[in-house]
Amino acid sequence: MAEGNRSEAGGRPAVEWVVGSVSLALVACIIAFLAYEALFGGAAPPVLGVSIDRFERMNNGSTVVEVIVRNDGDRTAAGVVAQVVTMGAAGQRIRKTIRFDYVPGHATRRGAFLFDDAGVSRADLQLSIDGFTEP
Amino acid sequence: MQVRRRDDYGIAQLARDVGRAGGGALIFSLPMLMTMEMWDLGLYLDPVRLLVLVLVTLPMLVLLSRWIGIESTRNWRDDCLDAALALGISVVVCLVVLALFGVVRSGEPADALAGKIAIQMVPASIGALLARSQFAGSTGEEGESPREARESYGGELFLMGIGALFLGLNVAPTEEMMLISYQMSAWHGLGLLALSIGLMHAFVFAVGFAGGSPTSPEEPWWSPFLRLTLPGYVIALAMSLFLLWVFARFDGQEAGSIVMTAVVLAFPSALGAAAARLVL
Structure with missing residues (x-):
């Protein structure tokens, strides 16, 4: 230097x-x-919502429904279970769930539901959050 | 300083250096080779991020070789060869160990294999190069001491970066990093930040361990704190941000979570940075 x-x-x-x-x-x-x-900064409890990001029918006849789970609260939610309920082509009730380990406050997480039934319709999908725990 | 001539560099010496580098690669990377998250990350991580990690590591290895390589080198060509040798040895070590663990199997897709090895060879190659600094002393060999090399300010900061990268790599892939940050409040974050900086400063300057930066008694406490401790913490924080990005830990996160996770990872990284200045 x-x-x-x-x-x-x-x-x-x-x-x-x-x-x-x-x-x-x-x-x-x-x-x-x-x-x-x-x-x-806020300390609001988790406010969770789930929405469809992508709905796609695959070549093998199955259907992929990509979803986004969003936490609009301030605190992190753990063990978040997203649920979808719909009716199959034969009229049977189909229920599927995905578990997300963590969804931090003001953050998003992505996942996908897989349906073998080709008769699943996007309009019939009922998405909801089953529950969560504290980390 | 005695520099070994290339002509004198025989097969026996090469074998000893390679063996020493292999031992260093194994010792330094074993915790990561036995960590489940590291196997999985190699499978699903964006290849671009893995490539960036390797590309960032390469010049660091060359610089590290300049100071504490497998063999004493004094020019950039040798340093590049030294770094390449360390990488090659690391790939072999990681491949053999992961194969013995049953993590890598025959018939594994090439991209999965490349991902698993690429993510592991970074800490292993650092270990291969550090092996000389850690093992050479016992054999009484001559060579440039890293303490001599790091006399420069840039050298000090670089070694801190290596220490931060190495210890950060040990824990960055684990789920616990994220879980800890989720459990913490901003007050916890402030406390951890203060503890990280305080320990960093105490490690090197106040405790006065061997290898601590010499500071004159007339120098006020804030002088080394400002010149070395704070830049060291910023380097640790930058390394933490880089590693968390490579491991896709920021995806879908907002600023508050990103800062908190970086502060959490910066804690071990800062200790790694401080320890590097003591150990290397």
Whole structure:
């Protein structure tokens, strides 16, 4: 390091102080963010919803229904069970579930229901959340 | 400093270096080779992310080789060869161990095999290169000490990055990282951040372990704190963010969860960064 790049304090190169100052600013930003979350962030319980993202009939006659589970609450939900109920081509009731390990607050998770029955209709799908636990 | 000439580098020495590197690769990667999440991640991770992980690792290995390679090297060509040798040894070690565990089987699809090995060879290759720094001392061999090499400020930060990457890799793939962050409040996050920085500073400067950065008695406490501890924590945090992105832990997450998870992973990464400056 050239002598001209050294600061007066302790003879340390100026670049060390610049890197240190930038790091201080970054850490301060994270602390400020966490402090804001701690003081003013919400603590609302999980508010869960499930919706269809994609409905597709496969070549082998089966049907794939991709769903998105969204948590609009602040707290994380664990063991979230999404359920779909529909009627098959023969009039039988079909019920399927997916379990998501965690759905954090204000976050989404994706999954898919698989139906062997080609008679499943998108309009007949009834989606719901069965329940959840605390992490 | 005594530098071994390439001409003098015989078969016996090569075998010893390769064996030492293989041992280092095995010791450093064994926890990850025996972690279920690491097997699964190799199967479903986006290949682009795996590629980025490997591409980021390559220049780090070359730089690491410059300071603490398998053999003493003094030019970039040798450093590249050294890094390539470490990667090659790591691939073999990971392949053999995963095959013995029954994780890799014959008839495995090529992309699945590549994914499983690629994700494991990163920590293993770091271990292969670090083997020299850890094992060479007992044989009384001459070579450039990393302590000499890291005299530069950049060297200090680089070694912290290696330590953060290595320890971060150990825990980043586990479900527990996410679960811990979900159980924490923002207050917990602030406390963990303070503890991480405090321990980092105490590890290297206040406790005065061998290998700690020498600071003059006249230097105020905040000088090394500002110049080394805070940049070290930012490096640990950056490594944590990078690893969590590679392992797809941010998908579908909002900013608060991302910051919290990064702070959680930055805890072991920061300790890894601090320990790297003591151990290497």
